[in-house]
Amino acid sequence: MNFRKIKDKVFAVGVQDWGRRLFDSLIPLPDGTSYNSYLLQGSEKTAIIDTVDPAFADKFFENLEGLEKLDYIITLHSEQDHSGSIPLLLERFPNAELICSPKAKDLVVEHLLVAPEKIRVMEDGEKLSLGDKTLRFIHTPWVHWPETMVAYLEEDRILFSCDFLGSHWTTSDLFVEDDPAVIEAARRYYAEIMMPFRSFILKNLEKVKQLDIDLVAPSHGPIWKKPEVIISAYEDWSSERVENKVLIPFVSMHGSTHKMVDYFADELIRLGVKVELFDLAVTDIGKLAMSLIDAATIVIGSPTVHVGPHPFVANTAILANVLKPKARFAAIIGSYGWGTRVVDSILGLLPNLKAEVLGAVICKGEAKEDTKKELTQLAELIAKKHQELGLIK
Numbered sequence: 384m385n386f387r388k389i390k391d392k393v394f395a396v397g398v399q400d401w402g403r404r405l406f407d408s409l410i411p412l413p414d415g416t417s418y419n420s421y422l423l424q425g426s427e428k429t430a431i432i433d434t435v436d437p438a439f440a441d442k443f444f445e446n447l448e449g450l451e452k453l454d455y456i457i458t459l460h461s462e463q464d465h466s467g468s469i470p471l472l473l474e475r476f477p478n479a480e481l482i483c484s485p486k487a488k489d490l491v492v493e494h495l496l497v498a499p500e501k502i503r504v505m506e507d508g509e510k511l512s513l514g515d516k517t518l519r520f521i522h523t524p525w526v527h528w529p530e531t532m533v534a535y536l537e538e539d540r541i542l543f544s545c546d547f548l549g550s551h552w553t554t555s556d557l558f559v560e561d562d563p564a565v566i567e568a569a570r571r572y573y574a575e576i577m578m579p580f581r582s583f584i585l586k587n588l589e590k591v592k593q594l595d596i597d598l599v600a601p602s603h604g605p606i607w608k609k610p611e612v613i614i615s616a617y618e619d620w621s622s623e624r625v626e627n628k629v630l631i632p633f634v635s636m637h638g639s640t641h642k643m644v645d646y647f648a649d650e651l652i653r654l655g656v657k658v659e660l661f662d663l664a665v666t667d668i669g670k671l672a673m674s675l676i677d678a679a680t681i682v683i684g685s686p687t688v689h690v691g692p693h694p695f696v697a698n699t700a701i702l703a704n705v706l707k708p709k710a711r712f713a714a715i716i717g718s719y720g721w722g723t724r725v726v727d728s729i730l731g732l733l734p735n736l737k738a739e740v741l742g743a744v745i746c747k748g749e750a751k752e753d754t755k756k757e758l759t760q761l762a763e764l765i766a767k768k769h770q771e772l773g774l775i776k
């Protein structure tokens with residue numbers, strides 16, 4: 384048995400995945416992650432909220448050793464890192480009911496092959512009594528799937544939020560207050576997972592803020608002892624606020640595009656604009672995603688490969704398009720060998736970017752004086768735009 388007490392008869396029974404370095408075969412996890420699962424023992428009924436990635440099912444069942452009875456398995460979100468061990472848990476406790484949101488029912492049936500008659504859905508605001516403990520379910524769609532909901536344990540004032548407000552962070556500590564390293568991990572998590580859903584997040588935060596919350600218990604990362612820390616961070620990240628910052632993701636094959644990027648970055652710095660450069664040949668895309676949260680401008684630097692963008696640039700453009708950053712302005716710079724359609728190709732990959740395109744500076748081979756002049760003019764235009772937004776005092 385490894386029940387770690389959070390409050391009276393409320394326990395953490397999940398696992399830490401210290402060694403995981405990639406999520407969805409896409410997202411870097413420099414600090415690993417955890418799959419949190421919570422055991423609630425009410426005076427009449429016992430419930431588990433979320434399970435663990437099936438790769439860790441053995442450890443999960445070790446943690447649960449000694450558990451004799453389980454009435455409810457609650458899945459707040461159907462993605463397999465939380466729901467994947469549900470079929471095994473149902474085998475172990477065949478009389479348990481599976482509790483989920485109405486939209487999750489189909490997902491649970493399709494992804495986990497759970498028999499529909501095992502499932503009971505909870506409407507928005509509906510309560511589930513465990514005897515002396517009461518769970519209230521609140522639908523919070525699109526954080527980050529359509530079916531997501533949170534559960535509020537009324538008597539103990541704990542919000543179980545699953546992915547929402549979570550962090551890819553491993554620790555033997557159950558709780559966090561305001562450790563900047565964990566907030567940074569939550570920011571990375573937000574950038575990679577939540578950012579496309581900013582408007583939904585703001586609506587869901589309003590619902591959550593109506594509650595009197597002592598603890599926010601997500602299904603990744605430690606439990607927030609100061610809920611306002613992570614809630615206010617989410618409000619800021621999801622707001623329209625941008626910084627006086629130009630994000631420059633680039634790649635270079637023979638150095639010509641790199642020289643343009645360096646010249647252009649120096650011009651921006653001279654004009655009082657912050658820059659963040661990411662060489663896409665070596666960069667951590669999680670860091671790039673974090674920079675996308677509040678960059679006012681994105682300038683993509685790409686050489687040309689067979690008239691199109693370098694594949695690393697195309698890959699990043701597709702990712703940025705999915706993440707829907709709030710950048711106000713965009714531009715493209717780069718060098719080509721003998722011919723190019725790089726600008727149209729890159730813009731075609733970014734239909735979701737609502738930024739004003741300020742121009743493109745593309746040159747053949749080495750950047751000469753006329754190209755440098757164009758780069759300076761582009762930097763000046765960006766600085767002017769930032770000034771108009773009040774970002775440069």
Ligand code: FEO
Binds near residue numbers: 460463465527603
């Ligand atoms: Fe942690 Fe969307 O799963």
